[in-house]
Amino acid sequence: MRLHRNVLVLVIVMLAIANALSSTTGATTSSENALSFQKNGHITRFLRSNHLDKDDTNEERAATMNFAGFLRDSTETRQWLQFWFNKGESVTNVAAKLKVYNLPQNTAISHENWNALVKYMRMTVEGKAGKKYAKFGTGYQTEKKTKEMLMKWILADDSIESVAKTLKVLDLTEHQLKVHRNYNAFMTFLTWRKEWQHMRATNFGIA
DSSP: OHHHHHHHHHHHHHHHHHHHHHHHHHHHHHHHHHHHHHHHTHHHHHHHHTTTTSOOOHHHHTOOEEETTEEEOHHHHHHHHHHHHHHTOOHHHHHHHTTOTTOOHHHHHTSTTHHHHHHHHHHHHHHHTTSSSEEETTEEEOHHHHHHHHHHHHHTTOOHHHHHHHTTOTTOOHHHHHTSTTHHHHHHHHHHHHHHHHHHHTGGGOO
16 A cells, blocks of 8 residues: 555656656747747758658768867767757757858758758657657657656666666766767656655655
């Protein structure tokens, strides 16, 4: 009976946290989208006209870019895009960083950083849809599936080391973690785990 109550309390807390995060993200996304369409609405139209909804092409998967005065290979480009994604950077902001912002259509699509911007747009679309929240186990996992697993690991008292190993972030440097695709999932696990431990230590607030 006590275990059932503990599980119920955890689920309620996690749902509350998830809803709060979702509300914050939604508000930020709405304002960013509004800004994007007001100041540079053609970016989204260009990206969609370039087959955004189709599978990645080989060129997009191997996208490179020229950023901060240096040519970045496909690996470094992916890391930068992931870093910006983890920070919640809008497409408009990334377009500005890549010097593609407000360029005429023909100039934009022939720019050396165009494929990198297309790849970032796809990442944000898939991220908002919860399609590719994290990658572990059988491959890419949705946000819902990932958070279900996070709660399962917390209830099972899995160690931080164990979860870090599963998410393939074990022994990474701070920089490596920040550019990893599972950064958000791992940070969510740490936050929820801390909340759960506090609840147990205080007997769930029951006198």
